[in-house]
Amino acid sequence: MKASDADQLVKSNPEVQIVDLRNSYMYRNKHIVGAKLISQDEFETSYSELDKTKPVLLYDDSGSWSKQAAKILTDNGYAQVYNLVGGMASWTYGVEP
Secondary structure, eight states: OOOHHHHHHHHOTTTTTEESSSOOOHHHHHOOOOOOOHHHHHHHHHHGGTTSOOOOEEEESSSHHHHHHHHHHHTTTTOSSSEOOOOOOHHHHHTTO
16 A cells, blocks of 8 residues: 555544554654554464454555565464555655655
8 A cells, every 4th residue: 555545544544553563662763653563573472452343554665574474464464554654764754745
């Protein structure tokens, strides 16, 4: 999903679960408002905390790990899973002023 589409999703659906897959330092430095930090190291043991009935938007730095994480979620019964293509970089340059 492109950054502009992700922005629309977040603005139009307050139930979207936004997941930042980067490390805590990067999260503290900058993240999408409302995002929950689940680092790459913790993802496979923590993703079950996410509600399967609500949309999930995943992002990392570049979109590569979040693409893999999206597959893990869909393979485990999550139906509405979105990957932010280009990661936080695309959000920063495509959405934020």
